[in-house]
Amino acid sequence: MRLAYRSSLPLLVFALNGSFAFPQDAAQPQRPGIQAQPETMVVLGSATPVPLAESPRAVVVLPLQGQKLAADSPLGFLRQDSSLFLEQRGAGGAQADIALRGGSFAQTLVLLNGFRINDSQTAHHDLDLPVPLDAMDQIQVLEGAGSTLHGVDALSGVVDFITAAPNHDSLRVRAGAGNFGENEQSFIGGGTYRAWSGRVTGSRNFSTGFMPDRDYRNEDASLETWAGSRLGVTDFLFAGSDRAFGANQFYGNFPSWERTKGWFASVRQEMGAHVTAAYGYRRHTDEFILVRDNPAIYENNHVDGSWQGNLRYTHSITGSSALLMGLEADGDSIVSNNLGDHARNRGAGYVDFDLRPSARRWSVAAGMREEIFSGGIPAVRSPQLAGSLRVAQSLKLRASGGYGFRIPTYTDLYYSDPTTIGDPNLQPESAWSGDGGADWNPSPKLTLSGTGFYTREHNAIDYVRATSTAQWQATNLSGLHFVGVEATATWIPVRTQTVRIAWTALHGGQSALHGLQSEYIFNYPVQNVMATWTMAAAHQWVMTHTVQIAQRYQQSVYPVWGATLTHDAGRLRPYLRLSNLSNTGYQEISGVNMPGRSIVAGFAVQLER
Numbered sequence: 001m002r003l004a005y006r007s008s009l010p011l012l013v014f015a016l017n018g019s020f021a022f023p024q025d026a027a028q029p030q031r032p033g034i035q036a037q038p039e040t041m042v043v044l045g046s047a048t049p050v051p052l053a054e055s056p057r058a059v060v061v062l063p064l065q066g067q068k069l070a071a072d073s074p075l076g077f078l079r080q081d082s083s084l085f086l087e088q089r090g091a092g093g094a095q096a097d098i099a100l101r102g103g104s105f106a107q108t109l110v111l112l113n114g115f116r117i118n119d120s121q122t123a124h125h126d127l128d129l130p131v132p133l134d135a136m137d138q139i140q141v142l143e144g145a146g147s148t149l150h151g152v153d154a155l156s157g158v159v160d161f162i163t164a165a166p167n168h169d170s171l172r173v174r175a176g177a178g179n180f181g182e183n184e185q186s187f188i189g190g191g192t193y194r195a196w197s198g199r200v201t202g203s204r205n206f207s208t209g210f211m212p213d214r215d216y217r218n219e220d221a222s223l224e225t226w227a228g229s230r231l232g233v234t235d236f237l238f239a240g241s242d243r244a245f246g247a248n249q250f251y252g253n254f255p256s257w258e259r260t261k262g263w264f265a266s267v268r269q270e271m272g273a274h275v276t277a278a279y280g281y282r283r284h285t286d287e288f289i290l291v292r293d294n295p296a297i298y299e300n301n302h303v304d305g306s307w308q309g310n311l312r313y314t315h316s317i318t319g320s321s322a323l324l325m326g327l328e329a330d331g332d333s334i335v336s337n338n339l340g341d342h343a344r345n346r347g348a349g350y351v352d353f354d355l356r357p358s359a360r361r362w363s364v365a366a367g368m369r370e371e372i373f374s375g376g377i378p379a380v381r382s383p384q385l386a387g388s389l390r391v392a393q394s395l396k397l398r399a400s401g402g403y404g405f406r407i408p409t410y411t412d413l414y415y416s417d418p419t420t421i422g423d424p425n426l427q428p429e430s431a432w433s434g435d436g437g438a439d440w441n442p443s444p445k446l447t448l449s450g451t452g453f454y455t456r457e458h459n460a461i462d463y464v465r466a467t468s469t470a471q472w473q474a475t476n477l478s479g480l481h482f483v484g485v486e487a488t489a490t491w492i493p494v495r496t497q498t499v500r501i502a503w504t505a506l507h508g509g510q511s512a513l514h515g516l517q518s519e520y521i522f523n524y525p526v527q528n529v530m531a532t533w534t535m536a537a538a539h540q541w542v543m544t545h546t547v548q549i550a551q552r553y554q555q556s557v558y559p560v561w562g563a564t565l566t567h568d569a570g571r572l573r574p575y576l577r578l579s580n581l582s583n584t585g586y587q588e589i590s591g592v593n594m595p596g597r598s599i600v601a602g603f604a605v606q607l608e609r
Contacts, residue, residue, distance in 0.1 A: 044142035047324035047352040056386035056398045058451050062139040069575035070564040072205050082502035082528045083486045087588045091595045092205050094216040094245040096127050102482035102506045102524040103156025111160040115266050115280040118153050120332035121304045122411040130239035130264045132203040132220040134188040137164035145404030145433045148367040148384035155404035155431050165197040165226040166190030169609050176602020181208030195228035210595040213248035213255045232270020239264050249591050252419040257292035261285045279309045306332035319358035325351050339414040345374045362389045380405050394441045401434035412474050423474040431457040447490040456481040463519035472519050480512040496536040503529045527551045540569040558586040573604040
């Protein structure tokens with residue numbers, strides 16, 4: 001039995017198979033362009049699951065099934081979206097930030113099965129995902145404001161990492177090694193019995209580093225079970241992570257070291273066909289040493305926790321239309337030798353109406369959220385309106401607009417060290433954003449998509465300074481706006497090959513700085529291109545080439561070329577990953593060098609029935 005479940009934020013039932021994906025742990029990988037594609041269901045930005053072809057929002061779905069041997073972490077797949085810029089500080093997924101459509105790394109909401117993973121200490125830890133890559137089924141990216149349905153932090157977009165229940169018994173172990181002392185191992189075991197299914201996963205990867213004080217060690221493990229009953233599906237997840245890494249130059253000219261640990265638990269219970277209740281808790285710790293060989297000079301220890309609960313009601317109307325109503329409550333707290341001890345709570349109620357006639361020619365979605373906060377922060381209303389029109393069978397027009405907001409993290413408010421100081425008087429930041437675009441399928445072999453977007457931010461939070469020797473000071477900026485365009489083209493020249501090119505161009509309102517230096521906001525790419533060529537060879541080998549060409553604001557253009565060769569079928573499954581074959585010297589964060597050419601090879605052993 002294969003169980004579907006409902007996303008917690010918001011309440012959505014979605015199909016477990018997506019475009020270019022196939023059932024979990026299936027024995028045969030999909031060859032591009034050969035098999036019939038199941039309908040892709042979108043769970044972000046809509047009251048009910050909606051086929052991707054009908055979504056009025058700009059949503060990117062990144063399937064993972066049959067492709068996991070091609071990456072050591074989910075970050076490799078996120079790069080396929082050119083509007084999503086990864087600000088990575090090292091290899092192996094040790095630490096990275098997400099920037100969407102020019103927004104800062106703190107303006108993207110990160111979800112796991114609809115539950116919030118955003119860290120209240122600092123958004124630098126938002127991608128401390130406790131669930132290993134092998135447990136994930138797909139990644140969905142909503143571009144543009146998403147606070148109406150998803151709440152605080154969804155100012156420039158939302159990224160949801162989604163797991164799925166196994167549909168048969170299986171066991172897989174994997175091991176690989178490469179240069180820079182890279183080493184990786186993982187295991188995944190899944191089983192089903194009548195109305196129950198479950199999975200246990202674990203992974204680790206480590207490296208001695210491509211330069212001094214850039215070593216890392218990442219460990220993740222998770223246990224998830226699904227059980228069906230007359231009441232509905234019960235989904236329970238428990239997961240944890242431990243990451244230690246050399247942080248040379250990460251936060252200034254220091255040979256630093258950092259270790260983060262965390263665990264996450266959640267339960268979701270369907271109560272009939274229309275109501276779902278969910279609760280989640282996350283605990284995260286961060287140990288930071290400014291000078292690795294001499295911790296006595298400066299050391300920080302932070303422990304933060306957060307809880308979330310929600311209740312959702314979905315009422316189906318005529319056709320595919322639906323009304324969604326929800327109540328949420330969230331809280332977070334921190335105990336820190338630097339930031340102090342703090343706690344805050346918030347609550348929200350929202351309604352969203354999606355009107356989609358049975359003919360599927362057009363759709364309209366409208367919603368409103370009211371969110372209240374403790375600590376004297378004013379209540380926030382965030383509306384959303386989106387619509388689509390299919391003017392022909394092969395052409396869809398779409399447009400959307402909405403309001404997003406974010407409250408400062410504890411680091412923004414209270415942090416202090418030799419290079420950076422927070423501001424306890426910071427105001428929440430917000431933005432109005434809108435986009436419009438078209439999706440065109442002139443033939444079964446060609447898909448084209450284009451979108452123009454605009455964002456105007458208010459009280460944008462950044463760290464600025466007047467000179468290169470001054471401290472970075474947290475502050476609110478005014479007059480910041482972004483205008484941009486994004487386009488993708490997917491071409492299947494023959495049945496065994498797929499070519500995809502994604503391009504995003506951005507222009508920001510630089511006058512907001514008033515002559516000051518920016519640490520984070522003005523790190524965005526003015527041009528970002530991602531080209532991918534995938535070829536399915538004989539005996540189910542799959543070869544992929546990727547080339548990223550990026551130019552950060554006021555920086556030089558740089559290309560990064562990678563390639564993979566995988567055989568994700570049969571009992572023995574070898575793989576080869578080649579990263580930065582061009583040996584490009586580049587930085588995604590100013591002052592933080594990225595690794596040069598690297599090679600990782602290994603194999604997986606798969607047992608199933």
